[in-house]
Amino acid sequence: QLQLQESGPGLVKSSETLSLTCSVSGGSISSSSYYWGWIRQSPGKGLEWIGSIYHSGSTYYNPSLKSRVTMSVDTARNQVSLNLSPATAADTAVYYCARLGITMIVPLRGFFDSWGQGTLVTVSS
Amino acid sequence: DIQMTQSPSSLSASVGDRVTITCRASQTISIYLNWYQQIPGKSPKLMIYDASTLQSGVPSRFSGSGSGTDFTLSISSLQPEDFATYYCQQSLSPPYTFGQGTKLEI
Numbered sequence: 192q193l194q195l196q197e198s199g200p201g202l203v204k205s206s207e208t209l210s211l212t213c214s215v216s217g218g219s220i221s222s223s224s225y226y227w228g229w230i231r232q233s234p235g236k237g238l239e240w241i242g243s244i245y246h247s248g249s250t251y252y253n254p255s256l257k258s259r260v261t262m263s264v265d266t267a268r269n270q271v272s273l274n275l276s277p278a279t280a281a282d283t284a285v286y287y288c289a290r291l292g293i294t295m296i297v298p299l300r301g302f303f304d305s306w307g308q309g310t311l312v313t314v315s316s
Numbered sequence: 317d318i319q320m321t322q323s324p325s326s327l328s329a330s331v332g333d334r335v336t337i338t339c340r341a342s343q344t345i346s347i348y349l350n351w352y353q354q355i356p357g358k359s360p361k362l363m364i365y366d367a368s369t370l371q372s373g374v375p376s377r378f379s380g381s382g383s384g385t386d387f388t389l390s391i392s393s394l395q396p397e398d399f400a401t402y403y404c405q406q407s408l409s410p411p412y413t414f415g416q417g418t419k420l421e422i
Contacts, residue, residue: 238360238403238414253411254317287359294366298409302350304371306359 195307213288339404
C-alpha cells in the first residue's frame with residue numbers, strides 16, 4: 192500500500208528556507224505513470240498547488256511561487272524534497288505531498304490520487 | 317490562472333438526503349475536473365476525476381457530471397461519513413487550482 196510521509200521543521204524563521212521531504216513507501220517514485228507534487232493548505236488561501244516533479248527531475252511550478260521554489264528527487268531514497276526561500280509568514284500552512292496520476296504529458300494533466308498526512312509549518316518573524 | 321468557484325460554501329443536510337455541489341471554472345476546462353473529500357484533520361481524498369469517473373473504492377452514491385465550465389458533484393443518499401468538505405480542482409494544465417470548498421454539515 193502506497194504511503195507518503197512528509198517531514199521537516201515545524202517552525203521556520205522568516206527569511207530562512209522552508210525545507211520538507213516526502214518519503215514514499217509501497218511504490219517507486221521512478222514509476223513512469225506519476226509525477227509527485229506539493230500542495231499546501233492555509234485558512235486564508237485554501238488549497239494551493241505548489242508544484243510537481245517527475246523522477247527525471249522535470250518540474251512544473253506554480254508561477255506565483257516559482258521564484259522561491261525548488262523541488263528535487265532522490266530516486267535512491269525514494270524521496271521528493273521541497274525548498275521554499277525566503278520563507279514569509281504567508282507561507283504558514285499545512286504542506287501535503289501528493290502523487291499525481293498522469294493522464295496526459297503535454298500539457299501535464301492528472302489527478303492527485305494519494306496524499307500524505309500533511310505537516311504544519313509555521314513561519315515566525 | 318483558472319479560477320474555480322464552488323457553491324454553496326456550506327450546506328446543511330440530513331442522512332439519506334440527496335445533495336448537489338456546483339463548481340464553475342473561469343474558462344472552459346473540457347472534462348478536466350477532479351473532486352476531493354476532506355474530513356477535518358485528514359488529508360484530501362480523491363473521489364472523482366475527469367468530471368465523472370469514480371475513483372476506485374469510492375461508493376457509487378457519489379457521482380459527477382459536467383463539461384466546459386460547469387460541473388456538479390452529487391451524493392444520492394447521504395451517509396454519516398459523507399459529512400466533510402468537498403473541493404473541486406481543475407487539471408486542464410498547470411497551475412492547478414482548487415475551489416474554495418463546500419462544507420457539508422448535518
